[in-house]
Amino acid sequence: MALLEREVGIAIAATATALSPRARELARQGAVYGLAGMLKAGDVVVGTARGAARGAAEGLTSSDGPVSTAARKVANTAEEASEHTSAEPVRRRSRGGTRRQEEEEQEETA
Numbered sequence: 001m002a003l004l005e006r007e008v009g010i011a012i013a014a015t016a017t018a019l020s021p022r023a024r025e026l027a028r029q030g031a032v033y034g035l036a037g038m039l040k041a042g043d044v045v046v047g048t049a050r051g052a053a054r055g056a057a058e059g060l061t062s063s064d065g066p067v068s069t070a071a072r073k074v075a076n077t078a079e080e081a082s083e084h085t086s087a088e089p090v091r092r093r094s095r096g097g098t099r100r101q102e103e104e105e106q107e108e109t110a
Contacts, residue, residue, distance in 0.1 A: 004012075017023040056075035 017027075053075045
């Protein structure tokens with residue numbers, strides 16, 4: 001017979017971890033590094049898809065048969081998909097205005 005039930009022991013360990021500043025710091029660091037790793041892996045996958053699409057398109061420019069036409073369509077589709085999945089840089093608004101104010105200013109200058 002154990003002194004504590006398994007669930008009670010887990011609850012005590014979780015509470016001690018949540019109340020420990022060092023444990024919270026390590027958990028935050030782990031979350032940050034994990035997220036950074038996932039973002040980097042996503043960039044690698046997108047870059048690989050773009051490179052494969054470009055390579056396929058360049059390799060197919062020399063022949064004009066039906067197979068190369070179909071392969072060119074696949075390469076174009078892969079290129080378009082990689083363009084839609086890549087994140088665009090965040091553009092900061094000048095003078096702290098709202099999006100609507102910024103759009104109105106652009107329409108006035110156009």
